[in-house]
Amino acid sequence: MNSSQSGAWGYFCAATAAACALLAAALIHSPARAQSAGILNSAPISATGGQQVYEQICQGCHMPDAKGAVGAGNYPALAGDRALASRQFMALTVLLGRRNMPAFSSKHGIGFGGPPTSLSYAQIAAVVNYVRSNFGNHFRDTITPEEVAALDQRKP
Numbered sequence: 001m002n003s004s005q006s007g008a009w010g011y012f013c014a015a016t017a018a019a020c021a022l023l024a025a026a027l028i029h030s031p032a033r034a035q036s037a038g039i040l041n042s043a044p045i046s047a048t049g050g051q052q053v054y055e056q057i058c059q060g061c062h063m064p065d066a067k068g069a070v071g072a073g074n075y076p077a078l079a080g081d082r083a084l085a086s087r088q089f090m091a092l093t094v095l096l097g098r099r100n101m102p103a104f105s106s107k108h109g110i111g112f113g114g115p116p117t118s119l120s121y122a123q124i125a126a127v128v129n130y131v132r133s134n135f136g137n138h139f140r141d142t143i144t145p146e147e148v149a150a151l152d153q154r155k156p
Contacts, residue, residue: 050130066135079135
């Protein structure tokens with residue numbers, strides 16, 4: 001390698017290192033945003049209906065048919081789940097999180113690279129009632145936003 005080639009090679013290496021440093025800095029300062037699940041999206045969720053909330057938040061892990069998934073994690077099926085007989089159990093799960101599921105109350109949520117996605121008590125009640133009456137679940141009793149709020153007030 002002659003001196004002009006070694007100079008060009010040095011310039012190429014320096015330019016590559018600088019580009020990598022800029023890319024790394026951009027990635028560090030720009031948190032990932034989940035497009036479908038909404039989990040890392042710091043914007044408020046505007047959906048009010050249970051089906052809309054499920055589609056924007058829950059189906060990213062529990063799948064569109066609510067049959068769950070196994071892969072990078074274990075996401076339980078909600079379809080035909082007898083554990084959902086308790087509307088309070090399900091509301092507390094959404095409020096506080098459970099195992100690897102994040103909490104979705106503004107009081108308990110933890111952000112991953114940004115503010116946590118939180119749901120209002122009305123949105124939590126709507127999604128709980130939706131899941132408990134769809135996907136092969138036939139629970140007729142419903143939970144109100146006031147009951148969800150009362151459950152949240154009991155927790156630290």
